[in-house]
Amino acid sequence: MAVDILLDGLKRLEYRGYDSVGVAIASEGLKVFKDKGEMSKIEPLIPRWNGQMGIGHTRWATCGRPSKENAHPFVDCTGRIALVHNGIIENHLELRKQLEEEGHTFTSETDTEVLVHLMEHYYDGDAHATLRAALSRVKGSYAVAAMVEGDGHIVVARKENPLVIGVGVGENMVASDVTAVLGLTNKVVYIQEGESAIVSADGISIFDAQGSTVDRQPTPITWTVEDAEKGGFEHFMLKEIYEQPAAIHNSLLGSLDEIYAGAVIPDIDVSSVKLVACGTSYHAAMVGKYVIEDLARLPTTVELASEYRYSPGTGECPFTVLLTQSGETADTLAAAREARRRGCRTLAVTNVVGSTISREVDHVFYTNAGPEIGVAATKTFTTQLIAMYLLGLRLGAMRQTIDRTKVRHLSTELRSMPRYVSGVLDRASQIEEVVEMLVDARDIFYLGRNINYPTMLEGALKLKEISYIHAEGYAAGELKHGPLALLDASTPVVAACVNDHTREKMLGNISEVAARDSPVLGIGVEGDRELAAITDAMIGVPRVPPILSPVPLTVVLQLIAYYVAKKKGCSIDKPRNLAKSVTVE
């Protein structure tokens, strides 16, 4: 029955975060059920209608508060058309006013509802043409699916929001993410920008923006459903932390050859680099700045995608690298388009093969971390770091700013990285014990210098995301410019100190902090007696070249965040108010 397939698919997407759930089934007329709350509470209430076609939605409130009325699907005034939508309709107020004047009755506060009334307005017996006509009126972004009573097919369209069709045997499925259909098929067709489609049980027709048919073969997906299941681990996040040695190994496979081969990035003339990203990926980009400046001696800037896309742009046209785990982050996609518009050469670093960004850029590097379900990014972050090292080595080799001996040395160390990370994981029980000193804190400061300044920003973000403790990452040199005033015995500090050229300064900063009675948790190279002497507790990581130290350090910080959240009893895989990939702006 359609309703079971829908609920199963929606459950697979639960990890992305939601506040309400709804389904509409074509079963002797359209039947709709929706409510606010968690899937586990709503599922038993949903009647098992005997229909073969339906649409479902989990909503994450952007326009209109979370409520039963604002949940999708929406139906028109006649109750014959049902519709679900991801994205934002920017001109919804204006459209709503016009439609209300024409006599349409709105039941919600959402932007989406205008779409269903627009369809009603244009409806002429052909749902596909009607949807296209309705969408021609709207400004904004959408992935939309609609059905009309008695039609036997679903019509879909996308603009700046992901949409895939799962190709089954005697059945077809539409979803916003591959994970939703993986249980039923491993063949999918990606709907591309501006396209629309008609999907029925026995066929799929795809149309481009002009309305001409498009012929596209399904893409096989190598991820399997069990890749996305917890397999005995208490949380996806812990499983994904433990998957990092394998993820890093996969990320490196064949990529070390790329340093001289130039298959991903050909020999190009680069005078500067700009790294653009959001959230956790932004921290990977900040590490990338240190790596590229060190190895390739190229001036490198880092910008938030949401800022870059609205920035004026300058005369210089840097090599622009966009980092997005999902490849669907709305702001990063917009930034990619903006970079192209400015005439910059673009490279995307993403984890998802065939994602939207891979079609928006000149070159793509896939991190091959495998699917990540926990909302807090773990293995996708460390593999983005690997991508930054490979990019730095590639640019350095291309520009001959590093010699072959150094490339070989760093390649060897990168190849050993899975082992170093395993070495950190072996210390998990020690980390679980020492985080006791952080659990009751209200605020925690994370201090680092040089390349481990962004590492500590990421560490603070992880803690904020899942434990709800206020944490702030700071460059240790900035201590005297403010944060020192906030330190006292109830404000613990986590400090990173490795054997790089900033070590002496960092040790000095830690002593300053300790002098304010703040409990200090030091993270450093194992066997570092000097660091152990001035901190209240110390976690050691395997000795790696300082430039690579963000990787093992990050794994320590992930485990710190995980164990703090666990001791506080937080909902680790689904932190409140957060979604996995932010496809709205």
Place this chain on the structure above:
Amino acid sequence: MKAVILAAGEGTRLRPFTMSRPKSMIPVGNRPILEYIVEALVSNGVKDIIMVVGYRKDTIMLHFQDGKRFGASIEYVVQDKPLGTAHALALAGPLLDGKPFITVAGDNMIDSRLIADLLEKRNGLTMVVAESDNPSKYGVVEIEGDRIVGLVEKPECMIGNIINTGIYHFPYQMIEMFMSQTFGKELGITQLLSKAIPEMDMRVVKSKGQWNDAVYPWDLVNVNAQALDDISQGIMGTVEPGVTLKGPVNVGAGTRIRSGCYIEGPVTIGEGCDIGPNVVIHPSTSIGNGVQIEPFSYIAHCLIMSNVIIGSHSHISRSVIGDGVRSKAGLFIPSDSCIVRADREVFQLFDVGAHVGQDTVIGSRVVISPGTVVGAGCRINDGVRVSGNLENKCVVV
């Protein structure tokens, strides 16, 4: 039928190779021992598997997850304290739905024939037995016809060569006997059974299937060789021109075999390795993922785990090298006969190399004597000759 795999123990006698994984997850032929067991069960149609896990359970759960990748459906039961296999089995009891079941030790190398024979010839409480040339390490079974009359763990004098493989068929009533025990100290299945022999009808199935148990580190190279017996050729990585491959050789994705290498199978090489130029690898050798072997080195009959670096001009024979071991140029580990001590016993070994624990760092021109066991995380300085047993984190100057 359901199977219970007992994989909660560490396997302390294999230290240092159990530092960060249980014995059942030690790779032989580049796959964990436990995977061969799951495969043997699944190929006989036993797909519902309960794994009792404990020591470093994360490594097992991460590898097998819910079992779909292996054609099985796996449930996990956690044994928090090392209270023995009888306790482990009792923990699995509630998941057995009142039906007869199979029990297998998670850390013995078995092939599917053993399971097939058990399924075919089982008769109530049944134990699979094998013949061994060296029964004193194992549990020896005394039988009359196919009935068990005695069961002696590690006998001091020769009482027979029929040994217990740890593979059983249990009628459901047996689990109730296990569940009714009070567990204070470690209690093994055989201890419990041997007490009950007089009042119980316990049968054996003799099987010609392959059974092997690595008890001590020096047993691992032979278990590894057994695992490599039936591999077939498969080249996923890059083999440069001028490389000679003979016999079955497996090369994983992203691995590069450089010019002038001479590799004689059975040999399996994992993913993302960099081998050569001019490296000789002889049978039966396994090399894990992300391994780098520098020019002019010779490797024979070895088990080399992942992320190992072996410096140029090295010679390593019949040895086990743990994850993340790194050596500089000229590491010498020749194999020879020797006498070693372990468990307060003395073993006379023929043709054995050395055993190096994970993350040990070895300088240049180091010689390690046959039979040596080097702990994990040791640091061996340039030009040293090492012999005997080294504790973890030793520094040798």
